[in-house]
Amino acid sequence: MQKHRITPWLVASAAGLLLGGCVSPEQAREQVAVVDSSAGLDREESNWERPFWEQGGGESASRDAGNANGSAPASGGEVVANTGGRILTNLAVTGLSSRQSRALAQAAPDHGFRVVPRADLSEAMARSPECDDASSLACARALAVYAGTRMVITVEGDSEAVVADSSVGAIYPSVSLDTDDTTQALLDLARDKAAIAPWTLRAFRADDGRLYLSAGRANGLEQGMELTVHEPGTLVRAPNGQPINWRAGEAVGRVRVAELFGNSLAALNPVTGQRPTSEHDLILAE
Numbered sequence: 001m002q003k004h005r006i007t008p009w010l011v012a013s014a015a016g017l018l019l020g021g022c023v024s025p026e027q028a029r030e031q032v033a034v035v036d037s038s039a040g041l042d043r044e045e046s047n048w049e050r051p052f053w054e055q056g057g058g059e060s061a062s063r064d065a066g067n068a069n070g071s072a073p074a075s076g077g078e079v080v081a082n083t084g085g086r087i088l089t090n091l092a093v094t095g096l097s098s099r100q101s102r103a104l105a106q107a108a109p110d111h112g113f114r115v116v117p118r119a120d121l122s123e124a125m126a127r128s129p130e131c132d133d134a135s136s137l138a139c140a141r142a143l144a145v146y147a148g149t150r151m152v153i154t155v156e157g158d159s160e161a162v163v164a165d166s167s168v169g170a171i172y173p174s175v176s177l178d179t180d181d182t183t184q185a186l187l188d189l190a191r192d193k194a195a196i197a198p199w200t201l202r203a204f205r206a207d208d209g210r211l212y213l214s215a216g217r218a219n220g221l222e223q224g225m226e227l228t229v230h231e232p233g234t235l236v237r238a239p240n241g242q243p244i245n246w247r248a249g250e251a252v253g254r255v256r257v258a259e260l261f262g263n264s265l266a267a268l269n270p271v272t273g274q275r276p277t278s279e280h281d282l283i284l285a286e
Contacts, residue, residue, distance in 0.1 A: 087199050087284060088114040088219045090148045090264075091190055092121050094134050095155035096182075103183045111187045112194075114218050116147050120264070137171045140164035145202045145278045148214025148264065151193060153186060161186065163193050167200040167281070168235045168246045197233070197246040200283055203255070203268055203276045211255065211268040211276065218263040226285040227268075229253035229276045248283060255282065 091113040093104060098118075105115040116124075124147045125131040131139040135154035143149040144166035151165040156174070163172045172193065177185045203211050215221055231249030238244050253273025257266045268276075276282060 086112060086220055088112060089150045089194060089199055090114055090116055090201075090215060090219065092116050092143055092147070092149040092152045093155065093186065094121070094125075094152070100182055104186060107183050107187060111191055113187065113190060114264075116149055116264075120147055121149075135162045135164060135171075137164050137166070137169065140166040140171075141169075145204045146214050148201055150200065151190065153190060155182075155186070158182065161189060163189060165193055165196075166202075168197050168233070168243060170235060170243045172243075196243060198248070198283055200233075200281045201227075202278050202280070203282055204278050211270070213257070213266045213268055213282065214264060216260050216262060216264045216266045221257055221260065221266055223257055223260055225257045226271060227255050227257075227282040228285050229255060229274055230281040230283060232279060233281055248281060252280070254285065 088109055089112060091108065093101070093115060096104065101115070101118055105117070108115045121143075124143055125134065125139070128139065128142040130136065130142040133139060134152065140149070140152045143152060150167050151163055154162045154164075155177075156162070159177055160174045161177055162174050164170075165172070175189060177189075179185045201213055201215055203213050206212050213221075213227075228251045230251050233246055233248045235243055236245035236247065251273075253276060254271040255268040255276060256271050258269040259267040261267070274280075
């Protein structure tokens with residue numbers, strides 16, 4: 001059964017209305033029941049018998065949950081899977097229903113991917129003018145910096161999908177999803193296109209002057225990991241224009257993961273060479 005969580009401010013609001021005499025006890029119970037139902041925007045059901053400080057998603061609670069079932073609930077409601085030492089590639093998918101998105105996010109880690117949560121993706125796209133056309137290469141490149149996506153898959157009518165790969169700079173023709181298993185079809189498509197190049201991301205400088213990477217615990221990154229800084233790579237095409245290979249550009253520096261924040265953000269410290277910009281490719285050091 002799907003669980004829902006009621007937020008503290010709404011509890012306080014309902015309690016205030018009850019104490020103020022604006023609603024009857026029966027009405028207040030009905031309001032709480034509505035929020036704890038499936039109409040409550042996919043929230044977890046409230047546990048009124050546990051103190052609120054034991055219900056939060058703090059680090060200790062996340063670790064306990066992770067030890068119990070191999071995954072850890074973290075900020076934003078995302079469940080961080082045990083990556084088994086693998087580094088997961090961020091994948092953005094638009095055009096799916098909520099049910100399809102949840103199924104895809106759950107299955108993705110077993111195939112080497114982490115699906116960017118819908119809320120995070122929606123906000124990033126809303127703040128990126130390039131994403132007026134979600135299937136464009138310009139949108140994929142904007143999202144590569146933040147929210148750190150390797151590729152954007154746009155699903156049209158549950159039967160067609162367009163892949164824009166920001167790492168190699170390619171947009172692929174529409175592909176028919178000829179199957180009832182949309183989740184598996186999309187993951188197979190993503191894996192096929194991702195095979196052309198290694199795990200690659202772009203860093204950005206925030207307004208505090210520090211370098212950040214839109215990847216973190218949910219991707220399997222750990223403090224101390226190092227990445228090489230490369231000049232933009234080169235896409236190799238067949239005579240018909242089809243992408244067949246990608247060559248990384250010259251290595252010009254090295255950075256280290258200094259801190260991890262939440263699921264999907266890491267601060268970087270330069271180690272040697274050139275300080276990366278959003279135009280450089282960052283590849284995990286061997």
